Amino acid sequence: MxxxxxxxxxxxxxxxxxxxxxxxxxxxxxxxxxxxxxxxxxxxxxxxxxxxxxxxxxxxxxxxxxxxxxxxxxxxxxxxxxxxxxxxxxxxxxxxxxxxxxxxxxxxxxxxxxxxxxxxRFQPETEAWITEQAAVDGWFTARAQWLGAVFGGDDSPFADSPWRREKGALWDVGPHALSVLLPVLGDVGRVAAAAPGPGDTVHLVLDHTGGASSTLTLSLTAPPAAAGAAVELRGRAGVALLPQAAEGPxxxxxxxxxxxxxxxxxxxxxxxDAAFGLRVTEVLAAAEGMLTGRG
CATH class of the missing domain: 3.40.50.720 (NAD(P)-binding Rossmann-like Domain)
Incomplete structure (x- = not known):
């Protein structure tokens, strides 16, 4: 092609x-x-x-x-x-x-x-984990942390990105967290809460159509030593942790x-596909509305 x-x-x-x-x-x-x-x-x-x-x-x-x-x-x-x-x-x-x-x-x-x-979603370890956890019933809650150091002193090539400066972690790393949580817990029925943290950090609470709730902490201003991504599920089956990916982009x-x-x-x-990308955009826009007082 x-x-x-x-x-x-x-x-x-x-x-x-x-x-x-x-x-x-x-x-x-x-x-x-x-x-x-x-x-x-x-x-x-x-x-x-x-x-x-x-x-x-x-x-x-x-x-x-x-x-x-x-x-x-x-x-x-x-x-x-x-x-x-x-x-x-x-x-x-x-x-x-x-x-x-x-x-x-x-x-x-x-x-x-x-x-x-x-x-x-295109890393083998992550996709296999999502498939496995989506088949498990009874997830009660999830916690996702997606913390980058783009604005936290990591000398990142993306630090001068105007759209990241404007839209922040919610729009940059928020899609990553949602792409993992939605196929396991179901669609977001409601953004229950959204609150700012240090720098561009945001904290979200989501209610999912599958019955679970999740909390997300998203940032591009984390100190380099604190940067990283983690997802934890808890439910009747116990605790499941997202494995670390071994490959780059x-x-x-x-x-x-x-x-x-x-x-x-x-x-x-x-x-x-684009339809899923739109759904993620809708959730981000709802959270942004709450953070800016428009929601």
């Missing part, structure tokens, strides 16, 4: 480009970015072509991967879907529910496949590309 990349930032360079270039079933056609010089540099590093016209890239491809801020991603995803391109998207799907709905409607109208790259992104290839080839939509 001929695939292009939209975006030239650190995530495009560290994850998307190497994953696409190293995938045996993909022809990495080229890169488009909002900064032509960055597109030229990224394309040269990964042995492909830079495009200065996004529509020209869409015309030359059957699919696109997107590594752009959520608001920009959503608008370009609609454009790509209308051009007949399958979509390998990043989380969060969009910056607003309205944008997310537009992406879902565009994929359905165009009949194109979509996969949203929630990193944990590039192998996981290649599995996401595999999922897109399968869906584009006629398989059932992947569990992490």
């Amino acid at each position: 001929r695939i292009g990349l939209l975006g030239t930032g650190p995530w495009a360079d560290l994850a998307h480009a190497p994953a696409l270039a190293g995938h045996d079933a993909l022809d990495f056609v080229g890169v488009w970015g909002r900064r032509p010089d960055a597109a030229e540099e990224l394309a040269a590093r990964h042995g492909t072509r830079a495009y200065d016209d996004v529509d020209a890239l869409l015309a030359d491809t059957e699919a696109v991967a997107v590594a752009l801020p959520p608001a920009v991603q959503a608008d370009l995803a609609v454009r790509a879907a209308r051009a007949g391109c399958h979509l390998l998207l990043d989380k969060p799907l969009a910056a607003t529910v309205t944008q997310g709905r537009a992406v879902v409607e565009a994929t359905r109208s165009a009949g194109v496949a979509s996969v949203v790259f929630f990193t944990a 590039v192998p996981a992104l290649r599995r996401a590309a595999d999922a897109l290839l399968a869906a584009a080839g006629g398989a059932r939509p992947h569990a992490c």
Whole structure:
């Protein structure tokens, strides 16, 4: 499948480009970015072509991967879907529910496949654990901590990201936690509480349709020594802890590309398609409304 990349930032360079270039079933056609010089540099590093016209890239491809801020991603995803391109998207799907709905409607109208790259969902250890725990009845509660040090002195390449500065941990690492909890505990019936913590830290309490409740602590301002992710389930079966993943994002992104290839080839939509990305966006927007007094 001929695939292009939209975006030239650190995530495009560290994850998307190497994953696409190293995938045996993909022809990495080229890169488009909002900064032509960055597109030229990224394309040269990964042995492909830079495009200065996004529509020209869409015309030359059957699919696109997107590594752009959520608001920009959503608008370009609609454009790509209308051009007949399958979509390998990043989380969060969009910056607003309205944008997310537009992406879902565009994929359905165009009949194109979509996969949203929630990193944990494409790591073998995590996906096996989710499948195992989803088959267990009687989960009572869950606790998830997704703590990053992007703004906590970790010298992260993402520290200067304007959208992360604006939207914070809720929108950046919140999707990861939700992508693990929802398939085990069921959809979120209600955001019961949302409260701020230090820096961009937020604490959420969720009621799930499966009967359990969960608490989430999300941050990008944790001290480096305190950073990490943990999920704990408690119920009739006892306690289950999310295992640590052994691989980085590039192998996981290649599995996401595999999922897109399968869906584009006629398989059932992947569990992490644009519709699931929209549901996560709806939960994030509800929590944001509570935090800002709009909920």
